[in-house]
Amino acid sequence: MPRGSASKPLVVAAVSVAAVVALGGSGLLSPWWSQFVDDLGQFCAGVAATLACWLTAPRHTGAQRRWRLWMGAGTAGWTIGQSIWSWSQLFRDVALPSPSLADAGYLTLPVFALPAIISLAAARPPSGAPRRRPGQLVMVLDGLIVVGALFVLTWATTLGSVVEAGAPTPFAFAVAIAYPVTDLVLTVLIILLLTVSAPAGRGQLTLLGAGLLCLSLSDSAFAYLVSKGADSMPPLADAGFIAGQALVAVAALVRPQTGVPPAPRRHARWMHLMLPYVPVAFTGVLFIAQLVRGTRVDGVEIAVETAVISLLIIRQAVTLVENAVLLDRVSESQARLTHQAFHDALTGLSNRVLFHDRLEHALALHHRDGRPLAVLFCDLDDFKAVNDRFGHHTGDRLLRQVAERLRAAVRDSDTVARVGGDEFAILLEGTGDPGEPAERIMAEVGRPFQIDGHSVGVGVSIGLVQAGEHGPVISADAMLRRADAAMYAGKRRGKGTLVRYRVDLPDGTGSSDLAEALAATLRDGSGLDVHYQPIVRFDDETVVAVEALARWTHPSLGPVSADIFIATAESIGLIRLVDDFVLDRACRDAAAFRGPWASIAVHVNTSAARLGRPEHEETVRAAVRRHGLAPHRLLLELTETAPLPDLGAAAGAVSRLGRFGVRFALDDFGTGYNALAQLHAMPVDEVKLDRSFTRADGGRSEAICRSIVQICTGMGVTVVAEGIETEGQAATMAALGCRYGQGHRYGASGPLAEVAPPGVLGPGDRAVVAG
Structure with missing residues (x-):
């Protein structure tokens, strides 16, 4: 079957x-x-x-x-x-x-x-x-209530007269009444079980x-x-x-x-709730009808109905108690779920959600009342090594002990949160130097931890940011990004460091704030400028060219290092706008040169990765034509911060622009990717020898410089030595066969009005440059 x-x-x-x-x-x-x-x-x-x-x-x-x-x-x-x-x-x-x-x-x-x-x-x-x-007691009470009510209804209508007619003795009455009562009990019980x-x-x-x-x-x-x-x-x-x-x-x-088994449907649940009340309501209607008609109500009916009403009252009381207990459990569950939603299960600290909410509130108070606040972003050093050596169980216990030390190192009013695997964030509100708790944290976490008989040591790198210290902070996310950027800047320096946030963090770290500010600057052009540095001939120190260099001064941040903002522009994909701005300004200024600079060239840096793109070639031609500059007076220096995606396409672009008249140089030669391969493949006019060779003393550097000069001379390529700061460096490079140099020995970079000698710019031109 x-x-x-x-x-x-x-x-x-x-x-x-x-x-x-x-x-x-x-x-x-x-x-x-x-x-x-x-x-x-x-x-x-x-x-x-x-x-x-x-x-x-x-x-x-x-x-x-x-x-x-x-x-x-x-x-x-x-x-x-x-x-x-x-x-x-x-x-x-x-x-x-x-x-x-x-x-x-x-x-x-x-x-x-x-x-x-x-x-x-x-x-x-x-x-x-x-x-x-459902509750067993409530179900039993429901069954008794229904049985009693149905008994009253059947007794008052037919059962009473039937039993009295066939039960002349008490024993016969008990036997006669036993059948309907037991039948009612069993039937109602089954109905209740199937319903609820x-x-x-x-x-x-x-x-x-x-x-x-x-x-x-x-x-x-x-x-x-x-x-x-x-x-x-x-x-x-x-x-x-x-x-x-x-x-x-x-x-x-x-x-x-x-x-x-299928879940009870909605109507089944309602039927369960109404089940004990419907028959009781019918007994009430029956009593009213008997009173209206003047029918006598016998003792059995009154006794059973009284018992039914008493059971109904008891049921309501039990239900109220159960509901109260249920509400308490629901409240406890909600409190537990709320705690779990806003706290880290492993350490008991606040989680990222709660920390973000409290940081938003603190920022609102800071914007309204100027209330000080700071954020510490902490990352454990060598935590992965602990997991690898001792296992994740030990790693979890270590995180719990770290959490305890973090809480002990700050005030009770400060918020400590675990925001990642081994990352913690601390919100410091109120006055005081936030560097002091940061130093305490580094000292506390730096002490060895005793776990299962093992001495476990880790360090901590901390990024610190104070609200309002580097321009307004718009949101909690921006605040956390700044603290995170500072922490990673410290990681690059070495482990166990405390770094205060700056927009121009070292090592090219930068930040999203710097990227946003630079993007805004490039959209409207405000704050960008072009400085120039002369390139001279060694034998008579005559200026033969100037290099145009991008400079950026932010209204609130002040001057930003060129290495930082150039790296940021490349990372956010806006280096093209920087290159095109400098190209246009350099062509305009060079076309206005007079006197001793009337025929000198202007060097403009451009990303080598842009070579081979038709829009780049058209931009160069358009700038030259727009300002009436002789094409041979423009020399594009190819900078390499990444390998050339297509060396053949780049060489083709150099050849096409070369036929137009524009000249090319390989910048920082000797430090880029495949420098000799590029020198061989691309018909460049100059090579700019990197300062790491020209500043170094000793036979190896001189041998390298001599070889490069000989190679380039044999190919008809001019060599310019960068980073010349002393007379000795100039004499050495001249003795090695290099004829041109650039560096602070011949003048630092600066605005054109300050760098150009008298007679180069007329009064009108100086006004244009100053504007």
Whole structure:
């Protein structure tokens, strides 16, 4: 039989019941044989139910076994009672023997059916299925309330008169009333279980409920016939006894379903909530109708109704208590979830979300009242080595101890947060030098940690930023970025450092603030300028060219190092705008040179990576034409901060612009990527020897310089020595065959109006330059 399938046993049971009822009520048999067939059918149904329960019980365990054993005991007692009943009817010629010894057997069924139903309802759901159970006390109270209310309704309408008519003695009254009461209890219990819970044996419980309902219907028919003085029950009235036992047998034969039971639907939950109130409301309507009609209310009805109302009050009190307990649990859960949402699970510190919120609040106070605040961004040094050597468990314990030391190093009002794996952030509010707690943190974290008998040592790098120290801080994210940039600048210097944030952090670190300020400057051109440095001939120190150099002065930050802002422009993809600005300004200024500088060249730096792009070539031609500069007076210095993406394309661009008249130089020669390969591939006019060679003393540097000069001379390429600061350096380079030099020995870079000698710029030109 497929698991959970009840179709075949139901068909067999239905056919058997129909056959017995049809044969017994067909009129083809005599009354005695008709009663015999009816009683035999009931007896066989009871035997079938008992055997089905007891024979299938050993195949199961737990609740599925228990409920079969309990139900088998109940059906066995009922079958014994049916045997006594049949003997009295068939062989002692007693019409409807009541009360009798048979009642003791019949009433064992509800006694054992109750624990059977409870066991089946308690069956554990399949793995992974939610267990949905209401409060057991509330469910019991609901059942008693419903049973009591239904009893009042049935007693006031039919049951009272029926019982009184057939119960001349107290014992007979007790037996008569036992059937409807037990039937009501079992039926209501099953309805409650099916409504408010989802037992694993839901299908079996439904079959049991249907069987007990059939039995109660026949019990009701029997009570009615007794009250009317009938001398027999027709087979159709006994059909409930046969069908009820048959359904019990089917429930025992069916295996429980293994799937997850469906969740109760919304209407089912509402039905559960309203279940105890609906029958109570009907009893109220009944009482009102009895009062209006002047009908006498007997003692049983009053006693039961009083008990029902008392139970209803108790249920409400229990519900209020359970709701209060539930609200407390919900409040505790919400508090726990709130704490988990804003705190780090490992260290108990604030997490990034809470830190960000408090930083935003502190910034709001800073903007409104000028309240000081600072942020420390801490990153542990060599933490990965601890994990690799001792394992992640030790690493976690180390993080917890670090968190304790961080909290001890700052005030209680300061916020300490874990914002990453081994990264911590600290919000310092109020006056005082934030460098002092930073130094304490470095000292505390620098002390060895004792973990599982091991001495574990780590350091900490800290980035410090104060609000308002380098321009306004717009948001908490900007503040954290500044602190993070300062920390990483310290990491580049070495471990265990404290770095205060600056916009022009060393080592080309830069920051997003610098990038934003530079982008704004390049959009409107404010703050950018071009300075010039002369290039001279060694033998007579005559200026033969000037190099145009980009300079940037921010309104609030002041002058920014060229190395820093050039690197930033390259990182954000705006170096093209810097190059084009310097190119245009240099062409304009060179075209205005007069006197001794009337024919000198102007050197302009351009990124080698832009070579080969058509738009770059057109930009160069347009600048030369726009200002009327002779093309041969423009010399583009190719700077290399990254390898050339396409050396062939770059060489082609040099050749095309060379035919136009523009000349080229390789800047910082000897330090770039594949310098000799570029010298060979690209038809450049000059090579600018890097200052690292011209400043160095000793035979190796001189040998390198001599070789470069000889190579370039043989190729017809002019060599310019950079970084010349002393007369000795100039003499050495001249002796090695280099004819030109550039450096502070011949003048530092500066604005054109300060660098150009008299006669180079006319009054109008100086005004243009100054503007």
